[in-house]
Amino acid sequence: MIQCPWCGQEIELVDQECPECKTEVLPEHLMGSNGETNALEDAEADTADLDIETVIMNEFKCSKCGHDECITDELAMNGTGISKIMDINYHHFLFVSCTHCGFVEIYNPDVLRGYKSGKLSTVMDILFGR
Incomplete structure (x- = not known):
């Protein structure tokens, strides 16, 4: 069991996808425990400047x-x-x-x-x- 970096639910991956939010979860998305930013924070930073249609x-x-x-x-x-x-x-x-x-x-x-x-x-x- 892992915690989905996108929805925060405790899940077991199915074909590298969260069964709750249906988002792809790759190993690099799970990093962050050693001080690195995780993919959710990066995605939020990337989409902050985009309009909603582009997102x-x-x-x-x-x-x-x-x-x-x-x-x-x-x-x-x-x-x-x-x-x-x-x-x-x-x-x-x-x-x-x-x-x-x-x-x-x-x-x-x-x-x-x-x-x-x-x-x-x-x-x-x-x-x-x-």
């Missing part, structure tokens, strides 16, 4: 077919009530499509980023309409 594209693995290439696109939608009447699109979603099988996963970028995004596009939508 998703770099770490994508299709949950349907296992393919690792995708395309992303952001979509804005209006809600109900006054936003529908005035056609104000303030709901933003990130669509991630597998390039092999076409399976689509939908993410809320506000949750992934940790803050509300799309304020500029909402203001532009109010000022200029469609």
Whole structure:
């Protein structure tokens, strides 16, 4: 049993993959007890400067077919009530499509980023309409 460096669970590897988080765990990922940084810290440092779409594209693995290439696109939608009447699109979603099988996963970028995004596009939508 080892501790997965990605999800922190005590696991037994299955084909060099954590059965909990489905992330590849290599021997170099387990280093760090002798003062070296581990791969999780390195990955967090590497992704800190990237936008969320780039991070998703770099770490994508299709949950349907296992393919690792995708395309992303952001979509804005209006809600109900006054936003529908005035056609104000303030709901933003990130669509991630597998390039092999076409399976689509939908993410809320506000949750992934940790803050509300799309304020500029909402203001532009109010000022200029469609």
